[in-house]
Amino acid sequence: MQGAKMAPMNDSHLHETPIASRTLHQGNFLTLQCDTVRLPNGQEASREYVRHPGAAVVLALTDDGQIVLERQFRYPVGRTMVELPAGKLDAGEAPLHCAQRELLEETGYRAAQWAYAGLLHLAIGYSTEVLHLYFAQGLQQQARQLDEGEFLDVYTQPIAAFLQDCDAQRVTDAKTLACAYYLLRQQAGLLSLDWQAA
Amino acid sequence: MQGAKMAPMNDSHLHETPIASRTLHQGNFLTLQCDTVRLPNGQEASREYVRHPGAAVVLALTDDGQIVLERQFRYPVGRTMVELPAGKLDAGEAPLHCAQRELLEETGYRAAQWAYAGLLHLAIGYSTEVLHLYFAQGLQQQARQLDEGEFLDVYTQPIAAFLQDCDAQRVTDAKTLACAYYLLRQQAGLLSLDWQAA
Numbered sequence: 001m002q003g004a005k006m007a008p009m010n011d012s013h014l015h016e017t018p019i020a021s022r023t024l025h026q027g028n029f030l031t032l033q034c035d036t037v038r039l040p041n042g043q044e045a046s047r048e049y050v051r052h053p054g055a056a057v058v059l060a061l062t063d064d065g066q067i068v069l070e071r072q073f074r075y076p077v078g079r080t081m082v083e084l085p086a087g088k089l090d091a092g093e094a095p096l097h098c099a100q101r102e103l104l105e106e107t108g109y110r111a112a113q114w115a116y117a118g119l120l121h122l123a124i125g126y127s128t129e130v131l132h133l134y135f136a137q138g139l140q141q142q143a144r145q146l147d148e149g150e151f152l153d154v155y156t157q158p159i160a161a162f163l164q165d166c167d168a169q170r171v172t173d174a175k176t177l178a179c180a181y182y183l184l185r186q187q188a189g190l191l192s193l194d195w196q197a198a
Numbered sequence: 199m200q201g202a203k204m205a206p207m208n209d210s211h212l213h214e215t216p217i218a219s220r221t222l223h224q225g226n227f228l229t230l231q232c233d234t235v236r237l238p239n240g241q242e243a244s245r246e247y248v249r250h251p252g253a254a255v256v257l258a259l260t261d262d263g264q265i266v267l268e269r270q271f272r273y274p275v276g277r278t279m280v281e282l283p284a285g286k287l288d289a290g291e292a293p294l295h296c297a298q299r300e301l302l303e304e305t306g307y308r309a310a311q312w313a314y315a316g317l318l319h320l321a322i323g324y325s326t327e328v329l330h331l332y333f334a335q336g337l338q339q340q341a342r343q344l345d346e347g348e349f350l351d352v353y354t355q356p357i358a359a360f361l362q363d364c365d366a367q368r369v370t371d372a373k374t375l376a377c378a379y380y381l382l383r384q385q386a387g388l389l390s391l392d393w394q395a396a
Contacts, residue, residue, distance in 0.1 A: 011278040011351075014271040014351065016273050024230075025223040027222055028244065029324070030230060030246045030248070032223050032225065032248075035273065039349065041349075046226065049273070050230075050324065071209065073214050074322040075214050075216075075233065075247070076245070076247035076248075076324060076325055076326050077326060080213075081322055119367070120370055120371075121370050122320065123274075123320050123321040123325060123327070124272040124371055125272065126227070126248065127324075127325075128274050128275060131372070149243045151212050151237065151238050151239075152212065153209075153212065163383075166379065166383075167388055167389060173318075174321070174372045177318065178378075181364065181375050181376070181378045185361075185365055
């Protein structure tokens with residue numbers, strides 16, 4: 001226990017070192033992996049996790065201060081979820097390209113300005129997933145281009161109403177709530193964004 | 199596209215119905231599942247996902263307004279992460295019991311008051327995980343009881359410093375950032391908590 005002190009920066013006493021790695025199952029979408037690791041105390045342990053290609057998520061704001069949202073049925077949790085537009089990186093795809101592609105495909109919006117706000121690690125206990133968060137503005141609506149078998153509703157909502165939905169548990173998606181944190185900080189002038197033309 | 203309107207509440211046009219389910223791999227920790235579903239357009243599709251027992255996460259505040267945090271090496275993402283105390287539900291375990299157990303085991307703190315703040319869905323694309331968020335206060339420090347092979351640092355930090363760490367990307371764990379959202383709202387008086395004695 002360290003009381004009120006900051007966390008130590010040297011973490012060699014926490015580090016786990018890989019010894020061996022094997023694929024338990026190669027699915028169409030998910031790869032289940034089991035690695036043997038050396039623990040800080042010298043003992044061995046196994047680590048099961050899912051390999052994920054990474055993803056991008058977009059906080060797109062309209063000129064009149066509304067946020068672009070989706071409602072999508074998510075089978076693993078068995079319910080329709082409110083979430084920000086997001087999608088997996090294609091092989092070799094740059095995160096910004098993925099963000100722009102997913103926003104257009106899923107919502108029909110193109111954005112003139114983009115700003116990188118940072119990354120999230122989504123499920124650190126059992127997934128390699130890294131999620132790149134972009135803010136987007138200067139939206140122009142075009143036709144959306146959903147993947148075959150993809151069904152989702154798109155809507156826009158004033159920021160205050162979106163935050164009320166988060167507060168009232170009408171939004172429970174962790175990535176969307178994590179982005180709501182950054183949205184609050186950006187609205188409070190505490191997050192400086194470096195806007196770039198698309 | 200629905201423009202500025204609210205999302206519709208009837209989502210039958212989004213719903214996916216299970217047709218068949220099979221276990222691709224039963225690991226020690228993770229079970230990989232593949233279900234066949236009926237899409238809204240009548241076609242079939244497969245859904246791969248991980249079965250998870252659910253978990254609890256604790257936002258524990260000391261009497262002098264500090265937050266209890268952990269630094270833990272997370273093998274799937276290959277780095278030491280700053281995160282709130284959290285852990286998986288044991289079979290049949292109530293979320294509050296899990297929250298109290300994990301806080302004590304991992305950090306050595308017992309809390310006199312607890313408040314349920316809601317749930318998060320962690321990785322809705324490929325996991326069933328539901329995470330229950332509790333606020334805790336009235337902390338008393340005892341000895342922690344880490345599981346065999348569990349290594350983590352515990353520290354406390356003033357709320358403002360924790361939020362600065364979130365803003366500066368020293369915190370990138372999605373569940374912790376989602377909880378930081380609720381912390382901001384609670385601090386702003388926008389989240390009413392129903393405190394109960396332990």
